Amino acid sequence: MKISACIITKNEEKNMESYFAKIQGLVQEIILVDTGSTDRTVEIARSHGAKIYQYEWKQDFAAAKNYALQQATGDWIVFLDADEYFTSESIENLKKYLKTVHNNKKCDAIGVRIVNIDIDKDDQEISSFVNIRIFRNRPNLRYKNAIHEEVYNTKGTVHIFMLENDIKVYHTGYSSSIAREKMQRNLAILLKEIAEEGEKPIHYRYLCDCYHGLDDYTNAIKYGRLHIEAKLSSLGAEQTVYDKVIDALINSEADSNEIRAEIKRAIQKFPNAPDFYCAYGRFAWLQKNYEMALQYFLKAISLSEQESKGSYQANSFDGHLTAVYFFMGEIYFFKNQNEQALTYYCKSLLRYKYNAEVFQRVYRLLMNADPIEIISLFNGIYERTQKDISFIIENLSNCPKNKIFVYYSNILTRDFSVEVDSLWQYQMLGLGNYQKLYVTSMESMMQNSHMLASACIAQNNKQLMNEQQYIKALNEAFKTVVLRFYDETLKLNEELFPVYATILKELLLIHSSSLDHYLELAEDFSNENILKITKILEEKKKYSKALNVYRQVYLRLSLSNPSEYYEGIGYCSYKLGLYAEAARYFDKVLEKNPENLKILQFKTWSEARC
Template sequence: MKISACMIAKNEEKVIARCIESYRTAVNEIIVVDTGSTDQTVAIAKNLGAKVFYFNWIDDFAAAKNYAISKAKGDWIIFLDADEYFGENMGGNVRAVLQGLDPIFNSIACKMLNIDQVTGKVFDVMTQVRIFKNNKHIRYILPIHEMLQHKLPGKKIHAFMADAKDIVIYHTGYSCDNRKEKAERNLEVLLRELPQAPMKPGYYQYIADCYFGLEEWEKVIEYTNLFIESKTELSGHNIRPYHNLIDAMLKLDHPSKEVMAVINEAIGKFPYHPLFHFSKGNLLYESQKYDTAFQEYQETLQLHKNYDSLEFNPLPANLWLVYNRLGAISEHRNNCEAAIEYYLESLKLDNNNALCFDRLMMLIRTMAVKDIILCINTLYDLDNEADLDFLADCLVKHAVPQVMAYYISLREKKYPKQDVAVLQMLVANGYYDKAFHALLDYYRQDGDDRLAATAAAVALLSGNEYYVAECVAVLPPVFIKIIKAYCGEERDLLDAGIAAYVQIAQLIILWGTPSALERFVALLVFFPDRVQAAVVTGSRFIQDSYYQQGLCLYDWALEQAMSVNAVISPALYYNRGYCLQRLNEPAAALEAFISAYKLGYHANDIFEFLRWNIQNENDKNRVATVLGEDWKYVDHQI
């Protein structure tokens, strides 16, 4: 049995060798058809033993590929594009698979992983026929999105599905960087073929794909609906129209009910596919329907685990988000152990997600230092500069000074750089004298308010009157006013300074003592609207998972508002309830959420929090009485 490897190529000098090397020792000949290269593509191909032929480009991929096939002498053909390649040592498996193949099959379908060539991450998985018999009746059709077809009546491409343990193909040709360029190129060709679309409806979907890449969402919807109405099937790509349609509708802010109707239609047609349960979970999550979203995400993971269909599957690029949101919902439910596990799984898939890393750190920051370090070390390469930079940037936002010192010191040994992270590490560990003047110099250079807040926090925490004086001489007036108020020098109304106040408060809660924080929080009385100032500061504390401190602020704000008979915002009670929920005080949390509902807070998440804090039949009856018709939103999962 002889095997020919075929390829068409143009200006592929960066990738062609990788492709050829992945099968070179397993084939009897290599055919490369060049369509107009101006780089070293041809020379590289010849050096690797390829026979090179030339084809004048006529905007027809099928014609060029069929020309390559016409030059092949093998019994079987491997046809990879230059930016595709077999997984490590898998090219050699092709012959063994062919030798054991039942004669009823005339082709082999393989799993193909599409990899973003910039990030190296898998963004979808599909199945492609890239190995087939050298038969004069098996040829490519269509000038773009070309596909194999058996030209004899009654005959078809009958593919054997290769086991992914034996053969996997990687494709690096698409990325966020070149998607628009390729979409424009393809669209120009496809629009010329548009008159044929009524007879060949696949063109509608290919055109919709191009408009998707160009982010022309109305056009995506128009051509996708034309394709769906045709009831045409595209082997391996039947879920793509619904995938595109749902995304386009979301981009154009179509009503949730309309989008959900399309999602449910897709689930009905493709009940085995994980993608649409993921879409449903997202829509429910964004609508703050957390329990039902959680169920959909779990179903997504189960379907993905068992998935073995030929249909393309874009879920791999989004698995990190599934785990991330399962973590967030688990946090809302106060199941912190589960949240930690979900966040770890998310970071294993995308360890550069700062928001996910922050959520994880907020949950594990009270663990022993050695345990935190062991946890982080499972996720990051400590010899990788980018990973160490990421850790340095993230850890400065968390009250784990020894952990921060460990990673920043490690980075300084391997990749020295005196940046703000180093100074923040020094401050977090109490070395104010080594950091203050450098921080002030950084502020003088770029005027960043975050640096101003850091310098102000150091001056206040150190108690050094010279640092205070230097800050007063350099920082913006709003920071100066806060510094003077803290030092008892001036206590005028701190008008228009809440943003600066919150920035400093974040740092004092990270680096200061409880008494320093208490002293700083006491300054809230000097704001014109002290209640609003407390609410804003409390919201920041909640975001950073300081629930006890947030609760104290909300209790104080509530007391202040009641003392002057001010209108109380339902959000004040809601946030107070959230703090109590996270502090595992369900009875008090339930009272706060009921108060928020009575005052008009009727967003979907209130029903989730009411449900989670109902402890007994009395609670259930009471909530049912208060909510009336709205009780159905709580009751459906109790």
């Protein structure tokens, strides 16, 4: 039994070495049809022993592929694109199954699962579908369609042996950096074909896909619905069209009832598909109906974990799973169920470890844990590479500085010879070693007024006022805020609020005992700016301090529309476990806006814990 690999190319130099490395152990012949490369594609292919053929590109993928088939001499064809590859396990499975299938003359082709991954996002899965990449070398098995070409049998039906769970092909062609360009190319080919032959029902699904990928949601919905109404079938593609239509409706902020009806129609047609329960969960999340979102996410996960033998449908759920885990983490965090929140945040981070938002959520939930436990958890997720350690340091820069920051910044300096002044300065701030910071790093600190001002305030030492070198090193705005901290007779004007806020954010990173006194300076500012201070504190999960500021503002003012303050006081009380007080303030919000679903849920959660 001889196996021929066929491939068509144009300027695929970057993918060639990987393609040959993965395919050569499987096949005995490689047919490469080049459609006009101007890079080293052909040179690399020739060095690997491929048989090279030139073909004039005619905006028709099926024509080019059929030309390649005419050159192949093997019993079986393996036809991958340059940006597709088998896993090592799949190659071994394929070798085993081909020996069995080869003797079954009724079998024309093998169905495999194509998994779209995003190489720009650490190989995150986008979606998957079942298709033919392996088939017998017979003259009646050829490709059709200029774009989204597929294998068909000129004499009847293609008899497929399905191995979608055993053989996977990874496809990188829809990675973030190139997806839009590819959609534009595909749409141009489709529109050319339509101009020449007229628009046909077979075009609807592909037009829906292209328009969705180009964020033209109106046309995506139009052609998706035309496809559904035409009741066309295609191997494993029925769910995809529903998924695109629903996603387009959600992204275009269509009427809620229309979105809800479309999702329910999809669930009715595909009751065991996790994709549409996930879609309902995402929709509920956007509506701030967190309890409903959680129920649908859990249902989607449950369905995805069940055996799905005999289902050859496309799957977009795995591509959404990273976000689903994050949403579930957020919901459990809202519910003050921090252990469950941490579980789902970590699940999300394990799927995509370079998500800064999720990393910071995990770290802030663990902030009071033993540093050894935190380091152990991160070391289980991240590798000791410059990329991973730099990512950790960059995101710890937005979190309180402590031994964790010192540990990883030391690795960056020691293992990778990365010398950055700010790393060392933050280490000294985190350890409270201000004198060493001033003595050894003053020149650099003069370039970072926010850091020097924060250090002057964090030290909370009036003698600093006599150290003119420190004060003179600050620019006028930062100097004014520092002087105000030590002199209650001074007042800050509104123009200095951005400087005040910058210093506040720095103080929140170094666990300063000066923070309470610094927050008293907030009285110098307008109500609008004081509200911004509470939001900064909430973001850093300083709920007790935010609550004090809210109360300070509320007590001194007669507010005509205090709902925002009521909501802030209620939320901070809730996060501090003061559930009766939280419920009372949430009630005040609901008096003005009884339809506020988010507040209704927080009130329900509060009352359940009173």
